Structures are given as C-alpha cells and as structure tokens.
Amino acid sequence: MKLLSIAVFALASATSFAKTYPITGNTVNCRSGPGTSYSVKKSYKKGAQVSISCQTSGTSVSGNSIWDKTSDGCYVADYYVKTGVNGYVTKKCSGGSNGGSSSGSYCKKVNTAGVNLVAQWEGFVASPKPDPIGLPTVGYGHLCQKKNCAEVKYKFPLTKTTAKQLLSDDLPKYSKCLAAALNSKPKLNQNQWAALTSWVFNVGCGNAKSSTLVKRLNKGDSPNTVAAQELPKWRMAGGKVMQGLVNRRKAEIKLFKTASSKQAYPKCQ
Structure with missing residues (x-):
C-alpha cells in the first residue's frame, strides 16, 4: 500500500507539472512546420x-514570429496561445527539417559580398517613402515598422554608409529564417549563405520555407545544382516576368558559385 501510494503521488505530481496553455482563436490550425505555408495536421478549438514541447521562429502572425510545437507534434502560431508572456516560455526546437540548425552556430551576420549584393538590387532611399507597391521603405529595402520609420536608429536622411549599416542590422532576421527552414544536411559556405539570404530578403520568409529549393537542400541535393536550377524560377511579380528579378537571380547564382573556404551553415567560421 505504501509503495502504491508513493507511485500514485508521483504520477499526480508529474501530471501537475505538465504545463498547458489555452488556445485563444476560434479555430486554430496546427501545421507540419512553423509557418502559414505548411500543411495543416489538425485544428484546435x-x-x-x-502543452508545448519547444518553440521556434517562423512566419510572423500579427507581429509575433514565435511558433509552438505542441505535444501533438505540429506547430501552432504562438499568437493564438495564451502563454502569458510575449516571448519564449520553453526551450527552442532543434534538429529536423522543421527545427532549424541543430548546432545553432550558423552565421547570423551576412558577409560584405552579400550586403553589397542586396544593396545593389534594392536601391538606395535616403528618407522614408512608399516603394513601387506603396509600402513605406528607407535605406536599402528596410520596410518601416512604425510611422516615419521611427524604429530606425540612424538619422534621416540616411547616407549610403548608414543605409548599409541598417541593412546589416536587418539581414540577420532573414538568415535566421533560412536556418529555421534547413535541416543539418546542407553544407553552405559564406557566399552561398549570403546569396540565399538575399533571395529570402526578396521573396519573404514564408515563400522561402515552403519552396522546392529548401526541400531539395534538405534532401541532400548538391547546393550548386539546386541554386542554379531553382533560383531562376523566382523571376515573377504580379504574374509577369520581371527583368530586374531575372538579373538579380543571376547575380545571386554568381555569388553562390563563388568559392569560399569559410563555412556559414550549419557551423559558422
């Protein structure tokens, strides 16, 4: 009886420490990966x-880019989970095709060649103004988050030097997205990493994560072959082939194929 009582108490204690959180949305999809482009595995009312086994970054939902991996093995946007804090409440996911770099040592900053490539194709804007589709931007493609780009720490009008610094501040967000989409199979040097970060910066995190390019890298296909075959496909905007995008993809492929002895993913040198 005494041993049974101890076992029951231990089970009850373990259950009480299994923290759970309520879903706040009416019908919230739990997906195969951390983003709205992944397939729906189930839904929560x-x-x-x-319960959350780990958390990772993914597609931003109403300003929150954290995704929670539930005990059901799928991912739900943290925006719809009432954890009580605006941040991580448990460990970060690691490994696997949806968990990002297992080492966590990927190069968060993009090399100079990558910064220059993005700057070349984004174009320079000294003070905040709408881009061709009406979104307020400044510098080299920085999308304003607040009125008059108040979040930017550099003085307007920007110089090309401060605009490059702002771009260097922005790019790690896209490198992080790329790392979250890749498993441990791709081995990428710093030029390859920079070229792909430029691509993610241009097409968006969600599109990159659901792309055939990422799927092929995660299968273990040759990075140079994948880049040469997949990057040129991203050449359309508004249903039309854009020569500017054709040229940008060629520049990204050229940088991708430029030799570098320094590794960027999954380990940074």
Missing part, C-alpha cells in the same frame, strides 16, 4: 489546452 478555442479554449483547448495544449
């Missing part, structure tokens, strides 16, 4: 209690 409002008020359902979920």
